[in-house]
Amino acid sequence: MDMKELSNILQQNGIVGAGGAGFPTYAKLNENAETLILNCAECEPLLRLHRQLLEKYAQEIVETFHLIGQAVGAKELVIGIKKAYTKTIDALNGVIGAYPEVRLGLLDEVYPAGDEVVLIYEVTKKVVRPGGLPIEQGVAVFNVETVYNAYRAINQSTPVVDKLVSVVAEVDHPVTVRVPIGTTIEETVKLAGGITTKNPVYFIGGPMMGFIGSGSLPVTKTTNAVLVLPEEHLIIQKKRKKTSIDLKRAAACCCQCSMCTDLCPRNRLGHPIQPHLFMRAATCKDVQEPNIFVNTMFCSSCGLCEMYSCMQGLSPRTLMAEYKAGLRANGLRPPQVEAKPVGPEREYRKVPMERLMARLDLTKYNKEAPLDESVVPVSKVKIMLSQHIGAPAAAIVKQGDKVTKGQMIAEPAKGLSVGIHASIDGVVSEVTDKYVIIETQEGRAGK
Structure with a gap:
């Protein structure tokens, strides 16, 4: 081929x-x-x-x-x-x-x-x-x-109509399931049995780079996991902090120990990202070295600096992400720079997964989540037209159309884009420029 x-x-x-x-x-x-x-x-x-x-x-x-x-x-x-x-x-x-x-x-x-x-x-x-x-x-x-x-x-000849999702943490039976694209997070979580904590919070994605989401959000082509965590868990508390407060805390107690930079995976590969210098410059409003801010664009947002390295519990990743977004919004692009040589100390500054899980209070959740590819009956799906980098797909169906699983419902737009397909058999009940909702006959009858 x-x-x-x-x-x-x-x-x-x-x-x-x-x-x-x-x-x-x-x-x-x-x-x-x-x-x-x-x-x-x-x-x-x-x-x-x-x-x-x-x-x-x-x-x-x-x-x-x-x-x-x-x-x-x-x-x-x-x-x-x-x-x-x-x-x-x-x-x-x-x-x-x-x-x-x-x-x-x-x-x-x-x-x-x-x-x-x-x-x-x-x-x-x-x-x-x-x-x-x-x-x-x-x-x-x-x-x-x-x-x-x-x-x-x-x-x-099968397009992407479903997604594997691991449902773990505070659930009866941690599991990896295959669900139709557009299934709600709440319905996906139910496949792992009952929830074992009061006031559960759905953390979508991995614990380091994921986000807090609602049960009504749809599964997309990039949804890998849902962690069901108690509201008081440190990962949830960390995500809910306000950046304005984070900045004030950093001004009060960042001691410039440089641990965030020393353990930064990109810095260890010679990239000019130095979180500790950013924290000092941002909190002191010191713009004498503008490259300290510009270099935030080289951050991968892996989260090690704020979830593992900082002994004060500060949030370099979150603050750098805000600055990085501001630079991009103003049309700034990363400068052309070369990486420095990789030093021998890199081998001794890798973070073991076992220690990371212990630090995040996740060790107790490190259980088998068997792969279960059983067909999951779903009566309604909300399929997003933008599930990828690039231009959203353009819907080619209208309200009232009958569609079958695997049928293209949105074609690739001009530029970088891909097709989107129906994940279940049913009738299109709503079409916007952002999503298509499909319902089965049983689902419509139950209204």
């Missing part, structure tokens, strides 16, 4: 990064990609869906990874996976022998091993320049579920 044909299949079937920002996968196909990396680092604490999926569908995923490599002409294919995922590694070892260009890139159990820039360095020793793209180093990175979705599109 050539790159043009593969690109069309991926775009029309709505394949995007199944996590993070949802970058359209077809746009990652590039003949300059000499190395492809399959990301099975399972970056965030408590998440298991990638290793589970890769263990169960090792043959299908590796075969598709190989096909993508052939399409772009890549010389090397690397599966980045933590050494601790022994069952998945065993499954891969039983498959990769048939693909001589595929090798395993074994990773330590540290955070954030799944950060794209960190992962590339760990398995290739190449450093992506600050603000740069992996393709500049001849590298393209793909998510495990993304490649599995590509397999389904290529071999089964």
